[in-house]
Amino acid sequence: MKPKVYITRKIPDEIVTKIEMECEIRMWNEPEIPVPREVLEKEIADAEGLFCLITETIDRELLEKARRLKVISNMAVGYNNIDIKAAKEKKIIVTNTPGVLTETTADLTFALLMATARRLVESSDYLRRGDWKTWSPMQLTGQDVYGATLGIIGMGRIGTALARRANGFDMKILYHNRSRKYQIENELNVKFAELETLLKESDFVCIMTPYSNETKGLISTRELSLMKNTAILINTARGGIVNEDDLYLALKKGTIWAAGLDVYEEEPISQDHPLLTLPNVVTIPHIGSASVKTRLKMAELAAENMMLVLKNEQPKNVVG
Known part of the structure; x- marks a missing residue:
């Protein structure tokens, strides 16, 4: 049987x-x-x-x-x-x-990073609404990716694959992990940093760590306040790692510059969620491995x- x-x-x-x-x-x-x-x-x-x-x-x-x-x-x-x-x-x-799904998710993470940095979704909406009347010097200007500092929280398979992609953009790469990855440090020219240091020095902070009791709410008001006001937060790991209420306030006040999110505390995210009202947030529906x-x-x-x-x-x- x-x-x-x-x-x-x-x-x-x-x-x-x-x-x-x-x-x-x-x-x-x-x-x-x-x-x-x-x-x-x-x-x-x-x-x-x-x-x-x-x-x-x-x-x-x-x-x-x-x-x-x-x-x-x-x-x-x-x-x-x-x-x-x-x-x-x-x-x-x-x-x-x-x-x-390692390489596919790393692809999506870097794509989300670039889309957020260069305001691609916002720019597309701007054009489709008919708002584009002329070229102007500071119109829809974003943040540079090439040569910037990338902070990776969680250097597992996907974090490592992301670091490989960042090397192609000549980025300085910091990482924080429960244990140091000496072989990866040597292979990919990445540097271990305490979480506080990573948050202070990074232009982009990518969350790649698994969700657990230890990482729940890992990024909240205190952590966001340590980041540069030009920094971008990217989360393709799990929604609960970031406190969404704190993130909304940080983005609204200009504590950080923007965020790119593929995952949320509750999925699907409610259509009336405050994060969806902000122009400096790129939101996609948990498609990290969707090839x-x-x-x-x-x-x-x-x-x-x-x-x-x-x-x-x-x-x-x-x-x-």
């Missing part, structure tokens, strides 16, 4: 076909709407495998309803949506999809991890 699995969102047909060869599938078929909690509670009751996204909260209460669950395969690098401790207690293996190739690789790896566990084999990526 094939093991039963539940997939919490419509995924590419070729991935579904691969899973169907070895498993009995049930799947939430709405591509743009997360599975309702009551549906997930019902479906997880007799599932042996769960293929989920970061949009699903897999907490202790939900796991108590899972009578046969062996594996939770998260189609993401981050897994703060899953109660790892509760899963361990129930001997449920949790997997994720690191590595395959066709990368999303297919993520889905494929998540499926492979899940099926390996169901065959009592070692998955490629275990967390916790």
Whole structure:
């Protein structure tokens, strides 16, 4: 008898076909709407495998309803949506999809940095509204990227990939991490700095650290006040790392110059959120890994991890 699995969102047909060869599938078929909690509670009751996204909260209460669950395969690098401790207690293996999205997310981060620095979205809107009447010396002027100082908070895979891109722009690169990365320092000519120093000296501060109890609210009023008034904050990691109320006030008062955001404390961000009213904020809808190739690789790896566990084999990526 094939093991039963539940997939919490419509995924590419070729991935579904691969899973169907070895498993009995049930799947939430709405591509743009997360599975309702009551549906997930019902479906997880007799599932042996769960293929989920970061949009699903897999907490202790939900796991108590899972009578046969062996594996939770998260189609993401981050897994703060899953109660790892509760899963361990129930001997449920949790997997994720690191590595395959590193370069794509680094691309997006640098693109967001440049779009924010050079006011690309604001300029496009200006043109489309018909406001462009003539060329003028200081019209829509932004900040230089080439030769600027970049501060990276969190020098993991994606932070390292971002540093490689910054080298091409001859940027001075500072980084802050729980532990020093001596090999990366030598390879990429980056310099370790305490967080306070990084914030004071950087023209761009990019948040690349995972979300945890330690990093929740890491960037708040005090940290923002240390930054240059010409500095730009970029966040493509997790929304909760930045206190959004404090960020709004800092941007409104001119404490910092601008921000580029791909992630938010609550997703999707409310349309009446104060940050969306500011012209010096570039906001995009959590698309860090959103290339066709990368999303297919993520889905494929998540499926492979899940099926390996169901065959009592070692998955490629275990967390916790």
